[in-house]
Amino acid sequence: GQQLNQSPQSMFIQEGEDVSMNCTSSSIFNTWLWYKQDPGEGPVLLIALYKAGELTSNGRLTAQFGITRKDSFLNISASIPSDVGIYFCAGHRGANAGGTSYGKLTFGQGTILTVHP
Amino acid sequence: DSGVTQTPKHLITATGQRVTLRCSPRSGDLSVYWYQQSLDQGLQFLIQYYNGEERAKGNILERFSAQQFPDLHSELNLSSLELGDSALYFCASSVGTAGNTIYFGEGSWLTVV
Numbered sequence: 001g002q003q004l005n006q007s008p009q010s011m012f013i014q015e016g017e018d019v020s021m022n023c024t025s026s027s028i029f030n031t032w033l034w035y036k037q038d039p040g041e042g043p044v045l046l047i048a049l050y051k052a053g054e055l056t057s058n059g060r061l062t063a064q065f066g067i068t069r070k071d072s073f074l075n076i077s078a079s080i081p082s083d084v085g086i087y088f089c090a091g092h093r094g095a096n097a098g099g100t101s102y103g104k105l106t107f108g109q110g111t112i113l114t115v116h117p
Numbered sequence: 118d119s120g121v122t123q124t125p126k127h128l129i130t131a132t133g134q135r136v137t138l139r140c141s142p143r144s145g146d147l148s149v150y151w152y153q154q155s156l157d158q159g160l161q162f163l164i165q166y167y168n169g170e171e172r173a174k175g176n177i178l179e180r181f182s183a184q185q186f187p188d189l190h191s192e193l194n195l196s197s198l199e200l201g202d203s204a205l206y207f208c209a210s211s212v213g214t215a216g217n218t219i220y221f222g223e224g225s226w227l228t229v230v
Contacts (some may be wrong), residue, residue, distance in 0.1 A: 031217035040121065042207050042221035043160070050217070088160065092217035103150060103165035103173035103216030110159065 001025060005090050006108030012113045013079055014116050021087060021111045022073040029091030032072035033105065037086045047074070047089075079115050080081050120144065121131055121222035123208050129228045137197040138225045140208030147220055148211045149191040154159065155204040166191055167214045198229045220224055 006023045013019060023032070031050050035043035047058050049065035049072060056063055062075045072089055089108040120143035130136055135177050142149050151163040154167040164173035166185035177183075180198075195202060202217040 014196060033218070035221075041222045042121075042209075043120065045218070048218050065159060090160075092215070094215065094217065099163065102157075103148065103167075104162040104175055105150075105160075106162075106215060107150075107160040 002072060004089055004091055008111060009109065010112040010114070012114045012116065015081060019076040019079055019083070020073060021089075022071060022091040023089035023091075023108045024071045025091060025106075026070070027091075027093070028069040029106075030069065031092035031093035032063070033090040033092070034061075034063050034072070034074045035087050035088045035090060037088065037110075039085075043088060047090055055070055076113075079113075081115050081117055084113055084115050086112050088090060119220040119222060120222055121208055121210050122221035123206075123225050125175075125225055126223065127223075127226045127228075129230060130198060132198055132229055135194065135227075136198065136200050136227065138193040138195070138206050138227075140191045140193070140222060141212075142208075142210030143220060145191065146210035146212050146220075148214055148216065148219075149189070150211075150216060151191070151193050152207040152209065152221075153204050154207060156217070160207075163212055165216060167213060172214055173216065189227040193194070195227070200229050203227055203229045207216075215218070 034046045041104040054065040059062045090105040122141040148167045163177040165173040205224045211223045213217045
């Protein structure tokens with residue numbers, strides 16, 4: 001089962017507002033990723049974080065890799081209608097995962113974002 | 118467009134049947150991953166292949182199997198299908214084996230009736 005707790009589960013905001021969502025885990029991850037999924041589409045990679053404490057931006061999106069390596073957050077500034085979708089965090093353990101799980105990403109439950117014009 | 122191609126996009130089949138899902142990775146990527154997405158389980162890792170060999174295994178049922186061919190495309194075979202196998206099946210790819218930055222295809226939506 002899933003081991004990442006992502007919150008909030010859903011958000012309803014007005015266009016122009018900033019958005020913040022986060023992911024926490026009881027286990028350490030060596031890479032944190034944020035994906036966005038539109039209906040009927042596959043998850044699209046938004047930001048990848050490889051180092052504890054790393055803060056990375058991609059346009060209006062900013063994500064941080066928590067110092068403890070057990071959490072990450074994603075901020076979206078000045079939201080627009082096309083930001084609507086489901087946002088997933090994902091963690092990768094790397095060598096800590098053990099041999100047969102090395103390539104595995106563990107996903108959060110997703111945050112459903114609705115933006116009202 | 119991620120560059121990962123999956124076919125078919127949709128299929129409907131009956132319980133007990135067998136289906137094959139196909140994936141072509143991004144150009145230059147040697148690793149292929151299969152994930153299952155369902156409402157109750159979310160996105161779950163099934164299996165990874167790297168350059169033709171199985172590299173990592175997740176919660177893949179014994180009724181499911183996969184392989185990666187010399188041209189690097191991959192197939193996921195689902196047999197003795199049950200209603201609960203209805204889900205979106207995603208293929209993803211990456212250059213190396215680590216699996217920490219992967220790119221997803223658009224998925225194959227399987228409905229078992």
